[in-house]
Amino acid sequence: MNAIVQIPSTADAGRRAAGLQPAISVNRLNKFYGSFHALRDIDFQVAQGEIVVLCGPSGSGKSSLIRCINHLERHDSGSIHVNGMELTRKASDVARVRRQLGMVFQSFNLFPHMTVLDNCTFALRRALRMPAAQAEALAREYLAKVNVANQADKYPAGLSGGQQQRVAIARALCLKPSIMLFDEPTSALDPESVGSVLRIMEELAATGITMVCVTHEMGFARRVAHRCVFMENGAIVEDAHSAEFFRNPRSDRLKGFLAQVL
Amino acid sequence: MPQMGFVEQLGIGALMTIQVAVLSYLLALAIGTVFALATLKRRLPVDVIWQTYASIFTGVPSLLVAFLFYYAGSGMIASLFSLVGLSVTVDVSPFAAAVAALGMVYGAYLADIIRSAIQNVPPGQFEAARVLLVPRPTAWLFVILPQVLRLALPAMTNMWIVVLKDTALISLIGLKEIMAYAKLASGVTKEPFIYYMLASVFFLGMTALTYVVSQRIEQWTQRGYRPVAAKERAHAL
Amino acid sequence: MHYDPILAWQSMPDLLAGTATTFAVLLPVLVLGLLLALPIALARLETGPKAKAAAGYIAFFRGVPSLVLLYLVYSGLPQLSIVRDTFLWTFFSNAYFCAWVGLTLTHSGYMAEIIRGGLAAVPTGVIEASTALGLTPRQTLFRLRLPMAARYVLKAYQNELLIMVKSTSAVSAITLVDLTAAANTVFDYTYDPFTPLVTAAAIYWCIVNLMRTGFTLADRKLNRHLART
Numbered sequence: 001m002n003a004i005v006q007i008p009s010t011a012d013a014g015r016r017a018a019g020l021q022p023a024i025s026v027n028r029l030n031k032f033y034g035s036f037h038a039l040r041d042i043d044f045q046v047a048q049g050e051i052v053v054l055c056g057p058s059g060s061g062k063s064s065l066i067r068c069i070n071h072l073e074r075h076d077s078g079s080i081h082v083n084g085m086e087l088t089r090k091a092s093d094v095a096r097v098r099r100q101l102g103m104v105f106q107s108f109n110l111f112p113h114m115t116v117l118d119n120c121t122f123a124l125r126r127a128l129r130m131p132a133a134q135a136e137a138l139a140r141e142y143l144a145k146v147n148v149a150n151q152a153d154k155y156p157a158g159l160s161g162g163q164q165q166r167v168a169i170a171r172a173l174c175l176k177p178s179i180m181l182f183d184e185p186t187s188a189l190d191p192e193s194v195g196s197v198l199r200i201m202e203e204l205a206a207t208g209i210t211m212v213c214v215t216h217e218m219g220f221a222r223r224v225a226h227r228c229v230f231m232e233n234g235a236i237v238e239d240a241h242s243a244e245f246f247r248n249p250r251s252d253r254l255k256g257f258l259a260q261v262l
Numbered sequence: 263m264p265q266m267g268f269v270e271q272l273g274i275g276a277l278m279t280i281q282v283a284v285l286s287y288l289l290a291l292a293i294g295t296v297f298a299l300a301t302l303k304r305r306l307p308v309d310v311i312w313q314t315y316a317s318i319f320t321g322v323p324s325l326l327v328a329f330l331f332y333y334a335g336s337g338m339i340a341s342l343f344s345l346v347g348l349s350v351t352v353d354v355s356p357f358a359a360a361v362a363a364l365g366m367v368y369g370a371y372l373a374d375i376i377r378s379a380i381q382n383v384p385p386g387q388f389e390a391a392r393v394l395l396v397p398r399p400t401a402w403l404f405v406i407l408p409q410v411l412r413l414a415l416p417a418m419t420n421m422w423i424v425v426l427k428d429t430a431l432i433s434l435i436g437l438k439e440i441m442a443y444a445k446l447a448s449g450v451t452k453e454p455f456i457y458y459m460l461a462s463v464f465f466l467g468m469t470a471l472t473y474v475v476s477q478r479i480e481q482w483t484q485r486g487y488r489p490v491a492a493k494e495r496a497h498a499l
Numbered sequence: 500m501h502y503d504p505i506l507a508w509q510s511m512p513d514l515l516a517g518t519a520t521t522f523a524v525l526l527p528v529l530v531l532g533l534l535l536a537l538p539i540a541l542a543r544l545e546t547g548p549k550a551k552a553a554a555g556y557i558a559f560f561r562g563v564p565s566l567v568l569l570y571l572v573y574s575g576l577p578q579l580s581i582v583r584d585t586f587l588w589t590f591f592s593n594a595y596f597c598a599w600v601g602l603t604l605t606h607s608g609y610m611a612e613i614i615r616g617g618l619a620a621v622p623t624g625v626i627e628a629s630t631a632l633g634l635t636p637r638q639t640l641f642r643l644r645l646p647m648a649a650r651y652v653l654k655a656y657q658n659e660l661l662i663m664v665k666s667t668s669a670v671s672a673i674t675l676v677d678l679t680a681a682a683n684t685v686f687d688y689t690y691d692p693f694t695p696l697v698t699a700a701a702i703y704w705c706i707v708n709l710m711r712t713g714f715t716l717a718d719r720k721l722n723r724h725l726a727r728t
Contacts, residue, residue, distance in 0.1 A: 072389055095395060103393040109386035113408045113486050123394035126404065155486030175394065321704040323665035326679050326696060333692030341501070423562075430564035431669050441566060448574060455575035462563045462571070469562040 021084045023048050023179050023210040024069060029078035031064055031234075038064045040234045042078070046179075046212060051205045053221040053242070054214045056231035057257065062214045065231070066181045069212070070101045083178060102172030106184040108164045110156040110171070116143065117152040120171045128175070135174075142170040146200050162193025166200055173204075180204065182213040218261050222246055230254045264456045268447035272457065275440035276464050282357065282439060283426040286364035290425065293369025298376035312373070319370040324363055325431050332359035332435045360432040368425050375421065379414035380406065412483035419476040423469055430465070440464055503694045510685040510695050517681025518702055524598045524667050524677060529660070531599065532606030539607065540614035541640075553611070560608030566669045569601040573673040598670045606663055613655045617648030650721055657714040661707055678702060 024046040031039035039061045046052050054062040067073040069080055071087060071094045080087040082097045110119050120139035124130040130138075143149045146166035148159070156164050165185055172180065182201065186194045198220050205211055205224045215221065221228050221242055228245040230238040230253070238245065238254045249255045297315070300308050319327070331338075335354035343350040383406055391401035433441040444461045448454030542553035560568070573594065576582045582591050590596045621644050629639040671680035682699035686692045 070393055072392065098393060098395055101393070105386055105390065107384070107386050109384070109390035111387065111390070111405055113412070113483075115486075122404070123396055126400045127395040127397065157487055171394070317708070318700075318704065320661075321707040322700040323668035323679060323703060325668040326682070326700055326703065329679070329683065330692070330696040330700065333686060334696060337693060427562075427564040430566045433566070434669075434672055441564075441570075444567075445570070448570075453578060454570065455578045458567055458571045458575045461567050462559075465564055465567065466559065466562045469558075 022046060022081075023050070023083060024212065025079075025081040026065070026069070027079045027081075029065075029068065029075050029080065031061075031068060031073060031075050038234050039068070039075070042234075042236060044229070044236065044239075046210060049208045049210055050227060051211045051225045052213070053225040053228045054212065054231060055216065055218070055221065055228065055257070055261075056237075060231040061234040062231045063183050064234075066103075066183055066212055066214055070098055070103055070181060072103075099175075100178050102175060102177035102180045104165070104168050104172055104180065104182045104185045106187050108156070108161075108168045108188070110164055110168055112156055115153050115155055116148065116159070116167050119156070119167060120174050123171070124174055139170070139174055142173050143167070145173075145203075146170045147196070160193055161189045162196040165189060165193070165197045169197075169200055169204070177209075179210040179212070182211065182215065184214050184216070186215065186217055216261055218246075218258070230257065232257075264453070264460065265447075265451060268443070268451065268457065269460065271443040271447065272440055272460055272464075275438065275443035278437070278439040279426070279429050279441075279464075280468075282360050282364070282432070282437065283422075283429045285361045286368065286429070287422055287425050289361060289365025290368035290372050290421075293365060294372025294376050297369065297373035298380060301373070301377060302380060316370045316373070319367045322367075324367045324428050325434060327367055328359050328363035328432045328435045331363050332356055335359055335362070356435050356437040359435060360429070360437050364425055364428060364432060368421060368428075371421055372418065375414050375417040376410065379410045382413050383409045408483065412480075412487070415476065415480055415483055419472060423472055426468055426472075427465060430461075501693070502697060503691060506685075506689060506691060506694045507698045510689075510698065513681050513685055514678060514695070514699055514702060517676055517678040517699070518706075520670075520675055520681075521664075521667050521677040523595065524602065524670050524675065525664060527599050528602040528606055528667075529663065531603045532610050532663075535603065535607035536610030536614055539611040540618060543611060543615045544618060557608050557611050557615075560604045561612065563605075565602055565605040565666050566672055568604055569598065569669055569673050572601045573597040594670075594674050597673055598667075598675055601673075602663070602666065602670070605666070606659070609659050609662075610656075613652050613659060614648060616655070617652035618644055620651045621647045653714070653718055653721060657711070660714075661710060664707055664710070665703070 022045045024044070026042055026044040029039055029042040029044075030037070042061075042065060044065065054065065056062050064073060068075045069082065069087070074089065080097075082100050085093065085096055085100070087093060087097045110116075111122065114122060117136065117139055120143060121132070121135040124135035124138060125132060140149060140152060143152050146169055148163050148166050148170070151159055151163060151167070156167065159167065165188075169185075185201070186197050189197060194217070198217060201211070201213070201220070202224050213220075213225070225242045228238075228240060228242045229236055230245070230249075230251075232253055237251050238249065240248075240250075245254075246258065249258055297312055301312050332354055335358075336352050339352050339354075340350055387405055387409065388401070391405045396405070429437075429439065430441045433439050436442075440461050444454075444457040447457045451457075539553045539556055542549045543557065544550070572591070577588070577591055582588060625643060625647065626639060629643050630636075634642065667677055668679040670677050671683070676684065678699050682695040685695035689695070
């Protein structure tokens with residue numbers, strides 16, 4: 001299997017930080033929705049180049065956690081550092097942190113009125129002010145790497161779910177993030193499409209990029225993840241190397257969960 | 263038979279009708295957009311202003327609003343300015359009264375249409391733009407607006423036809439548009455039937471034209487929603 | 500510019516008489532428009548020339564402003580000798596009658612489209628089930644399709660009704676002294692435009708909002724079966 005991406009030369013700050021400090025560092029994080037305590041005192045570290053899978057029953061807070069990391073949700077207390085930069089409510093901090101992060105959503109969230117190519121070049125041109133030709137070349141490069149090069153001029157609705165999700169991955173990679181966040185990337189897909197997306201994610205993992213994936217795909221977790229984290233009721237219940245995680249689950253809750261999903 | 267001179271006048275009146283309708287609609291769009299954006303999130307003071315505005319302007323006939331603006335408009339403006347110690351005299355023409363009345367009445371309706379269209383754009387679209395670092399104004403312009411247009415277009419088209427037809431009614435405040443000329447021609451020639459039929463034909467024609475144009479715009483806003491490939495861009499490369 | 504409550508009070512009899520005229524125009528129009536709309540909506544759902552004619556009717560009366568129709572009926576038709584020289588003149592020389600005809604035509608065009616939409620929204624499965632149970636097409640229409648359609652279109656009907664209330668202000672153009680015209684009359688002899696027009700607006704506002712409230716209650720009652728228990 002050939003590596004699909006040269007490790008993306010990420011934003012300078014992230015580059016300098018690499019190897020010196022954790023890619024993501026979450027400390028005593030709390031998040032409420034009204035009176036519902038969605039995240040309880042979360043401590044969560046991700047090292048540079050590490051592949052971490054977050055799993056747990058629905059409503060356990062795993063999606064909330066990665067949505068807090070890129071500030072799609074505000075946390076109420078605790079701290080989040082990404083490549084050493086603290087995520088505060090200041091717009092400039094949020095932008096700096098997001099510059100490090102690529103995000104892939106469960107429902108793809110492609111822009112339906114733009115072609116696949118325009119979806120990928122949009123942020124390059126409008127956010128990074130990259131010249132059109134350069135943006136297009138870059139977008140086509142990444143579209144080729146996720147095997148949808150021949151769909152570049154179609155609209156998202158003309159693509160299968162798996163193709164759309166791969167476009168979404170390419171769109172995120174175009175901005176050359178140092179960390180990729182995946183929020184249940186295969187949950188909205190039909191079984192045939194799941195494989196094609198997981199394959200791309202595996203290839204991506206092999207490039208050494210840091211990845212945090214919320215997923216129910218335990219096969220993927222076992223094969224690819226360095227570490228697995230099990231969450232329930234807004235708290236981290238178990239956090240272990242993936243081999244250990246599957247072979248020796250310590251808590252009964254995780255045993256029950258694995259029995260269900262495996 | 264209609265006399266050419268009167269038909270010509272009817273044409274001039276028709277142009278005035280279109281002018282009033284277009285300006286009213288643009289004003290309504292501006293008012294509607296401002297209210298739609300201001301009321302996206304529920305905030306008490308804005309909400310109270312909006313509810314009051316909508317309640318008044320959807321609860322009263324547009325003709326009455328136009329009469330009020332025409333006859334009492336200059337007085338209302340004068341007393342508004344006197345609050346800040348200025349003495350201002352403005353003459354309100356039938357044209358200005360008509361545009362203000364129609365714009366303010368239909369702005370209330372358009373605000374609802376636009377707001378619900380914005381709310382029906384999936385939240386993921388906003389989120390995707392945010393994580394891609396797209397600046398907010400850019401995201402609104404290039405990501406949200408095209409999708410809002412797609413959702414709101416049918417209702418906005420209907421509203422345009424309503425505004426156009428209401429312009430005829432507003433002629434009663436003394437606007438020299440198609441109905442006024444049709445009435446004039448009817449009085450002089452004693453042949454009202456033909457001139458009112460001509461006016462009908464004008465409005466039917468405008469409705470048909472609206473339909474054709476809106477179909478075109480709709481096709482454009484619907485791009486990408488049917489699974490067809492975009493035009494081959496390969497040639498352009 | 501200020502509001503003169505004493506003048507408002509003094510002009511109340513005139514304005515209420517205008518309100519009565521507004522209702523005298525409105526109520527027959529609502530009944531006749533609905534009755535006329537039903538067969539047109541049914542014809543629109545068929546195929547062939549009947550459907551085409553119905554579609555033309557709907558397009559015409561929705562496309563032409565009600566003021567144009569009022570003028571056509573009130574001063575256009577009497578130009579034709581069949582109207583002027585026969586018994587029809589008894590009717591068409593009456594401004595009320597012309598107002599009823601003109602507004603009924605507009606209202607029926609809109610109502611036909613609303614009813615058509617409601618009937619088209621009734622799931623075909625319901626009609627098939629009813630036929631399978633041996634109900635006649637007539638029974639299916641009156642017992643099932645129309646009652647179901649009525650529920651679907653309640654919201655659209657409410658909007659149309661409120662629009663009709665406000666549309667009646669056009670009848671002042673054919674000499675009827677409705678609420679809008681009454682306010683203008685008061686203005687004519689007091690030289691105060693603000694007070695009578697604002698008072699009339701307030702009366703319209705009350706009528707419209709009373710109807711809105713009524714509809715909210717009716718909606719709750721009709722859609723009881725959808726409420727969570």
